[in-house]
Amino acid sequence: MASLLDLLTGFLAAHLPTVPAPTPAPPSSCPSPASPAPLPPPATTPLTSAMVEIPYASLLHPSSSLSPLLASAYGPLGLGILAVSGVPSLSRPRDELLRLAREVSLLPPASLAATVSPDSHFQVGWSRGNEVLQGGEPDWAKGSYYANVLEDVPEPSDEEMGFGDWCGWHSDHGSLTGLVPALYLDRDGNEVPNPDPDAGLYIRGRDGSLIKAVVPPGARDVLLFQIGETAQVHTGGVLQATPHAVKGARGRAAEGVSRETFAVFMEPEFDGDMSLPEGRTIEDVQGGEAVKFLPPSVRTLGSRWKEGMDFGAFSEATFSIFYNVVGEEEE
Numbered sequence: 001m002a003s004l005l006d007l008l009t010g011f012l013a014a015h016l017p018t019v020p021a022p023t024p025a026p027p028s029s030c031p032s033p034a035s036p037a038p039l040p041p042p043a044t045t046p047l048t049s050a051m052v053e054i055p056y057a058s059l060l061h062p063s064s065s066l067s068p069l070l071a072s073a074y075g076p077l078g079l080g081i082l083a084v085s086g087v088p089s090l091s092r093p094r095d096e097l098l099r100l101a102r103e104v105s106l107l108p109p110a111s112l113a114a115t116v117s118p119d120s121h122f123q124v125g126w127s128r129g130n131e132v133l134q135g136g137e138p139d140w141a142k143g144s145y146y147a148n149v150l151e152d153v154p155e156p157s158d159e160e161m162g163f164g165d166w167c168g169w170h171s172d173h174g175s176l177t178g179l180v181p182a183l184y185l186d187r188d189g190n191e192v193p194n195p196d197p198d199a200g201l202y203i204r205g206r207d208g209s210l211i212k213a214v215v216p217p218g219a220r221d222v223l224l225f226q227i228g229e230t231a232q233v234h235t236g237g238v239l240q241a242t243p244h245a246v247k248g249a250r251g252r253a254a255e256g257v258s259r260e261t262f263a264v265f266m267e268p269e270f271d272g273d274m275s276l277p278e279g280r281t282i283e284d285v286q287g288g289e290a291v292k293f294l295p296p297s298v299r300t301l302g303s304r305w306k307e308g309m310d311f312g313a314f315s316e317a318t319f320s321i322f323y324n325v326v327g328e329e330e331e
C-alpha cells in the first residue's frame, strides 16, 4: 500500500505549484469591510456521502486518472477519507485481528492498568476515559490500546446530540491514517450487522454540514485512508483533514454489541519537519470558514502550530489540549 503514498506524492507534485499566492493586503485607503453576518449554527441533520473508492488493482498500475479522485477525497471539499477496495487476502486477518482487539479490552483491569502511560498523554498502552467528548465529559465508551489496536465498547450516553459517543470529535493529527472498516460483535463474540443504521462515522464539512460517510459495500476487503493535519500543514492546505466522530448505536439491538476497529497512524519522526511550503501561512492552511465550524473539542491549527516546531512539539501541543479540555474549562 506504499503506492498510495507514492500516488499522493505525485498528486502533490502536480498540484503544489498551482497553489495561489496569498492574497495581498488591500491598500490602506480601502474602507474596512463590513462585519460579516453571523453564521448559522453547524448543521445537525446529516447528509450521506459515499467515500471516494479506488480499486486496489488500479494502484498496481497508477496513472494520472487517479489524481482527480485524490483531489475529490482530500481537497477542500472532500470528506478527508477514501476507500481502497478489493484488497486481496485482507478479509481473514481483519476478522482475526478485530476479534483479538475485543479480547484485549476484556483483560483483567489490573492487567490493563499496568500498561497505562499518563506521561505519553495515554498514547502508549491502554487508554479509557482520558479523552473528552464535546460536552467536556470523559469518553468512557471507547477503550484504545496504543499502538494501534482499538476497541470500542458502547454504553448508553446522551452526549453531544447523540454524536461521538463511540469516538469524540477530533481531526487526525498525523499524516495519513490507514484503518479497516469496523467489525461488530455481540456479548458472546459473534459477528453481527451494525445494529443501528444511524451509527458510524460522521464528518463535519468545512461549510458546517454534517455528513455520514458511507463505506463501500464489501467492507471485508476494503482499507480506508484518512488524511491528517500534518499532511494539511505540509501541503499548505492542498490536502485537508476533516473533523470526525463515531456515533454509537442505539436501541435494543445494540445492547451488548461492541465495535472493533484497527488503525495505523503514519506520521513523521518526532524530530521531523513541520514547516509550511514557501509562501503559505497557517491561515492559508486552515481557512476562516473551516475554523468557524470546528467542533469545540477540535482546536484550530493556528492555536497549536508554531513556526519552527517539529512533529514532536506539534503532537505535544495537540495532546496537551485534547486531554485537558475539561481541566481548562473548569479553571
Ligand SMILES: [Fe+2]
Pocket (backbone or CB within 6 Å): 170, 171, 172, 244
Ligand atoms: Fe480519527
